[in-house]
Amino acid sequence: MIDTDVPQVEQWRETRNRIDAAPSAERDELLAERAQWTRRSVVKMIDAAGAGHIGGDFSVTDILTVLFNAVLRIDPTRADWPDRDRFILSKGHCAASLYSTLAWAGFFSPDALETFMAPMSELNGHPDRRKVPGVETNTGPLGHGLPVGVGAALGARLAGGTDRVFVVLGDGEMQEGSNWEALMSAAHYKLDKLFITVDRNRLQQGARTEETNGLDPLPERLAAFGWEVREVDGHDYAALINAYRPSATGKPVAIVANTIKGKGVSFIEDRVEWHHKVPNREQVAQALEELS
Amino acid sequence: MSVDVSTPAVYDNRTAFAEELIALAEQDDRVVAVCNDSVGSSNLVAFRDRFPNRLINVGIAEQNMVGVGAGLADRGFIPFVCAAGPFLTGRSLEQIKADVAYSAHRVILCGMSPGMAYGELGPTHHSVEDFSWLRALPDLDIIVPADRAQTRQALRDVVANPRPSYIRVGRHKVPDVTTESTPWERGRMQTLREGSDITLIGTGTLVSRALQAADLLTVDGTEARVLNASWIAPFDDDAIVRAAAETRAIIVAEEANVAGGLGAAVASVVAQLARDRVPLRILGLREFAPTGSTDFLLDYFRLTAEGYVTAAREALADA
Secondary structure (H helix, E strand, O other), X not given: OOOOOHHHHHHHHHHHHHHHHOOHHHXXXXXXXXXXXXXXXXXXXHHHHOOOOHHHHHHHHHHHHHHHHHHOOOXXXXXXXXXXXXXXXXXXXXXXXXXXXXXXXXXXXXXXXXXXXXXXXXXXXXXXXXXXXXXXXXXXXXXXXXXXXXXXXXXXXXXXXXXXXXXEEEOXXXXXXXXXXXXXXXXXXXXXXXXXXXXXXXXXXXXXXXXXXXXXXXXXXXXXXXXXXXXXXXXXXXXXXHHOOOOOOOOOEEEEEEOOOOOOOOOOOOOHHHOOOOOOHHHXXXXXXXOO | OOOOOOOOOOEOHHHHHHHHHHHHHHHOOOEEEEEOOOOOOOOOHHHHHHOHHHEEEOOOOHHHHHHHHHHHHHOOXXXXXXXXXXXXXXXXXXXXXXXXHOOOOOOEEEEEOOEXXXXXXXXXXXXXXXXXXXXXXXXXXXXXXXXXXXXXXXXXXXXXXXXXEEEXXXXXXXXXXXXXXXXXXXXXXXXXXXXXXXXXXXXXXXXXXXXXXXXXXXXXXXXXXXXXXXXXXXXXXXXXXXXXXXXXXXEEEEEEEOOOOHHXXXXXXXXXXXXXXXXEEEEEEOOXXXXXXXXXXXXXXXXXXXXXXHHHHHHHHHO
């Protein structure tokens, strides 16, 4: 297990307190700074590793930024705190974005990000809870995170805890049958402290979702499965924060976050080939320039 | 030497499983059960009546069921995830790999009515691939209690030391072959009978048959050692090394497909020995079973005392 970076946790906590207290404009600016740092980190990690999933990393970055810096009740110095909010990145291939977000919060040192996918690194191409604090369950194969989230939410209720469960899914991943098994289960048990966020970038590995196995109308489908649905711009910090308010209906909450795959770098945005393409030297330089 | 031909009492291990699970749940709030519409067939009716909030029936959704178990473990519970063996292991194999074994979530997977317990229902309902599938996963214990006492022992063990585990909970009735005083140690086979001529290894349903075979072999003047493979993983390599050194042949029988099962585990040890590579026979399935009751199918595949005896005589002739 990789070590916690306590001074980094202090820095994260201080920023988090400022974010919690700031008026909305300043809060959005602080969150934008964090997201910018994460995206730059992702570019450097994928450049060094020669592999990664840059398109999905960028579409989910703002969602992860909001969760870890404005929503989740966590203590990175106590990753095993029983009452922590659970966070599960079901689209585990976007590990670079998750690792950067966790490292900023001090779950481990940001220096470790340089080892992403290097031989014997704790930072595998998909997250491993046995090695990385802050990871609740190992993901990578799609359609796994939500059933685990349902179990954690059932457990929280059974234990009488106040903790909540947050699962982030890719939209392409909603083609997996196991997700719909879990959606039914969560609604059946009225798990109102379970929040899913679907990173709706409308692209999957090989093509657009709607050309592959269409998901529309996704919000209506989720509502029909018994969820309280909130559709937001997945790059709008205020909208995201508001979307994580408590359930009003006693139902579990599904946030359909409309995003742009590759968000933040012009030549990567909304381009199917950038699912897991690796930028060359010039593209790395240009990406970092656009993210400065 | 006379052979005892009286018919011993036989028991469905699910009864001991159900009773022990309730007893453990009384003592430990972390014990919960998860199932797939199998409250009845997993013998969880009494558990549900006693602990209505601690039985989670996710319906006919096995992938979700195993993931839910992993999530409960993440939240600090000790979930017993119960379903008929074929659906638990086949339908949810990737969840068992990623969510349980690789994630090191302390889920107890209970494969109910394993092997060919569902006889006439056919190969879709037989759980004879579970050893092969699950042996390929690191960090997952595979436990096969041979009788009522070991079923209770296995449950107490995994609650005291929770770890990712798969337990075969037998439905086909078997006699008692152990007592409360039979040693129980993780990853160790038990020697149920000492012998120096040949080693008979059985697991689950086959253990009492191996003991009967050892009795039958005495008429040949053959002294058979009988090992109960109550642990398929971690595997007891040492017991096999000793059997190869101290006896002249090994017979393994399993209510499972032989491709990658218990016999394959034994063969892997024997084949890698520098010496004492004793003759080995493996009895098990090599095809989808035809139609028939469990007893009929066990006979059909020679998973009987007589099957052991015939294989033992052949192997000793080769030794």
